[in-house]
Amino acid sequence: MHTQLNLGLCRTCEIFGASGLVLDSLHHLSDKHFQSLSVSSELWLPLLEVKPAELADFLQLKKSEGYCIVGVEQTANSQNLQDFRFPERTLLLLGNEREGIPANLLQMLDVCVEIPQQGIIRSLNVHVSAALLIWEYTRQHLVTRSNKVDSQSS
Known part of the structure; x- marks a missing residue:
């Protein structure tokens, strides 16, 4: 993950309640630009360092723990975001900018x-x-949670 991506993504993940953010290096945290854009979100969001060479093994581990690995990519088999239902245990994999x-x-x-x-x-x-x-995942699961709460309180 490039530094530029890390800058705002940490804040976005924290705001929408992601369970964590995986970075290629925790050294990004000491970058002044990162600190100014993250607005201290790194204090409230679990961060994990996974070096690029270890990423395939990390994804395999997460699959074995029951996570659905979802990528954002235009391919012949891509599903439209509007039609996709995120499983509760989802890991979102992002690519490089280019x-x-x-x-x-x-x-x-x-x-x-x-x-x-x-x-x-x-x-x-x-x-x-x-x-x-991340917003769509949150929207789907907030609706699910609020419906469960409503049905339990009725």
Whole structure:
């Protein structure tokens, strides 16, 4: 994950209640630009360092723990974000700004999700894409939780 992506994503994850954020290096935390954009969200969000060379093993471990590995990528088999139902245990894998998700990791995904687009330019900034998927996950599970609470209190 590039530093630029880390800058706002930590804050987005904390705001929407993500259970954690995996970074390629915890050294990003000492970057002044990171600190100014994260607005101390790193204090409230569990952060985990996974080096790029260890990422495939980490994803395999998460799969064995029952996580659905979801990638944001435009592929022939991508599901439209509007139609996708996020499992409770979801791990969102983000690619690089230009290259996307590396081929060796793409094959580990359970699902590829793409964001419907109208314009000529066919890609969004990675942080924007991540924020949209995190919000959609949150929206789906907040609705589920609030419906459970409503039915229990009736």
